[in-house]
Amino acid sequence: MYIIAINGSPRKEWNTATMLKRALEGALSQKAKTELIHLYDLNYTGCISCFACKTRRGVSYGRCAVKDDLSPVLKKIEESDALILGSPIYFGTVSGEMKSFMERLFFPFLTYTDPPASLFPKKIPAGFIYTMNVTEEQINAFGGVSHFSNNERVMKLIFGTGQSLFSYDTCQFDDYSKVVADRFDPEKKLQRHREVFPMDCEKAFRMGAQFAGGRHD
Ligand SMILES: Cc1cc2nc3c(=O)[nH]c(=O)nc-3n(C[C@H](O)[C@H](O)[C@H](O)COP(=O)(O)O)c2cc1C
Numbered sequence: 001m002y003i004i005a006i007n008g009s010p011r012k013e014w015n016t017a018t019m020l021k022r023a024l025e026g027a028l029s030q031k032a033k034t035e036l037i038h039l040y041d042l043n044y045t046g047c048i049s050c051f052a053c054k055t056r057r058g059v060s061y062g063r064c065a066v067k068d069d070l071s072p073v074l075k076k077i078e079e080s081d082a083l084i085l086g087s088p089i090y091f092g093t094v095s096g097e098m099k100s101f102m103e104r105l106f107f108p109f110l111t112y113t114d115p116p117a118s119l120f121p122k123k124i125p126a127g128f129i130y131t132m133n134v135t136e137e138q139i140n141a142f143g144g145v146s147h148f149s150n151n152e153r154v155m156k157l158i159f160g161t162g163q164s165l166f167s168y169d170t171c172q173f174d175d176y177s178k179v180v181a182d183r184f185d186p187e188k189k190l191q192r193h194r195e196v197f198p199m200d201c202e203k204a205f206r207m208g209a210q211f212a213g214g215r216h217d
Pocket of ligand 1: 009010011014015016017087088089090091092093131132133134170171172
């Protein structure tokens with residue numbers, strides 16, 4: 001059992017990475033082999049619309065033909081038994097690096113057929129961990145983020161499964177007094193970081209353990 005986690009935050013020790021590491025600890029507890037990949041360490045682009053992955057009888061049909069730092073990562077994912085993506089929310093969606101990565105990962109495996117089909121070689125547990133500043137109430141007041149359900153839908157289409165895990169109202173700064181960020185109450189942020197964030201991390205641990213056990217219900 002080989003589980004890969006993809007960090008779409010530029011920060012390697014903060015909210016998103018912490019949750020992903022906890023998820024991999026959950027997988028390790030089930031004796032899985034794990035790997036954490038930081039997207040911001042890599043040089044790559046999003047999909048360049050070359051359509052090599054869609055070309056009839058093409059050598060790269062169903063696979064991304066672009067060669068850059070993502071190529072070995074995409075290969076590893078094809079060989080993995082479970083996948084967990086993680087991203088902070090930037091302006092209501094995932095980070096730019098995560099978005100570019102998703103284009104390169106998802107597009108080659110999805111056929112332009114009706115209905116669409118998956119060219120990913122097997123069914124694997126797949127999940128997405130999101131961290132964000134807003135509270136759950138604030139996001140619901142805006143009608144939720146359709147982006148999340150769309151990602152779930154695409155993951156289900158490609159990998160056969162797609163779970164989402166959310167960490168709201170995260171602590172963004174080491175020291176709120178050093179930044180201009182008056183709309184946040186530092187005490188409340190710290191309290192939530194101490195009391196709620198560990199529970200979010202436990203949910204991530206359970207996701208990892210569950211995936212390593214081959215379960216994704
Ligand atoms: C460029 C940028 C844009 C952001 N936009 C949003 C946003 O639209 N909604 C939100 O809830 N949080 C937003 N945030 C806050 C982050 O999503 C949040 O602090 C997240 O937990 C950071 O993840 P990290 O600690 O793993 O880097 C933004 C942060 C940055 C740096």
